[in-house]
Amino acid sequence: xxxxKQNSPSLSVQEGRISILNCDYTNSMFDYFLWYKKYPAExxxxxxxxxxxxxxxxxxxxxxxxxxxxxHLSLHIVPSxxxxxxxYFCAASDRQGGSEKLVFGKGTKLTVNP
Amino acid sequence: DTEVTQTPKHLVMGMTNKKSLKxxxxxxxxxxxxxxxxxxxxxxxxxxxxYEKLSIxxxxxxxxxxxxxxxxxxxxxxxxxxxxxxxxYLCASSQRTGEEQYFGPGxxxxxx
Numbered sequence: 001x002x003x004x005k006q007n008s009p010s011l012s013v014q015e016g017r018i019s020i021l022n023c024d025y026t027n028s029m030f031d032y033f034l035w036y037k038k039y040p041a042e043x044x045x046x047x048x049x050x051x052x053x054x055x056x057x058x059x060x061x062x063x064x065x066x067x068x069x070x071x072h073l074s075l076h077i078v079p080s081x082x083x084x085x086x087x088y089f090c091a092a093s094d095r096q097g098g099s100e101k102l103v104f105g106k107g108t109k110l111t112v113n114p
Numbered sequence: 115d116t117e118v119t120q121t122p123k124h125l126v127m128g129m130t131n132k133k134s135l136k137x138x139x140x141x142x143x144x145x146x147x148x149x150x151x152x153x154x155x156x157x158x159x160x161x162x163x164x165y166e167k168l169s170i171x172x173x174x175x176x177x178x179x180x181x182x183x184x185x186x187x188x189x190x191x192x193x194x195x196x197x198x199x200x201x202x203y204l205c206a207s208s209q210r211t212g213e214e215q216y217f218g219p220g221x222x223x224x225x226x
Contacts, residue, residue: 034214043118043204043217044157089156093212100145100170100211104156 003027004092006105013112019077021108023090026071030092034102035064035075038087047088048075080112117141118218120205126224129195135221137188137205145211146188148180149204151220157204163188164211195225 005024013019021035031052036044050057050064050073057064063076077084090105118139127133137146145164149157161180162170168180177199179191188205202222206215 032212036217041202041220041222043120043206043220046214046216049214095212098212100162100164101159102215106156107154 001026002106003030004090004103004105006088006090006108008108009106010109010111013080013110015082015112015114016079019075019080019084019110019112021075021077021088021090021110023073023075023105024071025073025092027092027094027103028071029094029097030103031097032093032095033064033066033073034091034093035062036089036091036104037084038089038107044089077110080110082112082114085110085112118205118207118216120203120218120221122221123219124222124224126226127192127195128226129197131195132191132193134192135190135203135205135223137190137218138186139207139216139218140186141207141209141216142185143207143209143216144185145208145213145215146182147206147208147215148178148188148190149206149217151202151204157217161190162211169211192223195223197225200224 034049035047038044066073087107091102148160151157163182181189202220204220205218208215
């Protein structure tokens with residue numbers, strides 16, 4: 001049973017435009033959400049997180065939006081740059097419940113074309 | 115400083131060998147993790163250490179043996195591995211469990 005779903009395996013965007021990466025979750029106990037970026041043959045890099053008490057968190061070009069009622073979050077990258085080309089993983093955790101794990105989605109491969 | 119280091123970067127081992135993977139962090143994090151990642155898949159949790167004690171073993175075969183000698187170090191001892199164990203092994207750490215995790219660069223393991 002996949003608790004965190006990234007339904008788009010890939011996304012292609014033009015440089016300078018907005019990239020929107022989507023993530024859905026099924027476990028209503030999740031209260032903390034994260035996005036990671038991964039280049040081939042490297043470890044994932046933490047990008048941004050959001051707690052369930054917020055609906056938006058912004059850090060430079062990256063903004064994460066959380067819609068709790070829809071159990072949906074999205075990562076916006078504006079403007080997109082070729083160096084943003086990577087696999088993006090959404091992850092979730094039940095922090096209030098004391099969970100020690102992050103549950104990862106399967107990832108979306110973003111390609112930003114010059 | 116959000117650096118987690120892992121050695122070696124690459125490792126090739128035979129099915130009868132014994133080897134160890136090492137991970138180190140100096141961020142004062144009290145939770146450390148081992149993950150396994152296959153190509154085009156998300157990281158798969160293997161073990162969680164919290165305050166130097168093993169708190170989660172995700173039913174990992176005994177040919178993988180974790181060790182946490184102190185709060186900064188995490189080892190993964192390997193013995194009698196199978197070719198299907200070939201993967202990228204990632205170490206991560208976090209302030210506490212459930213917090214954002216910071217990953218090392220990984221060890222690319224090939225079992226021949």
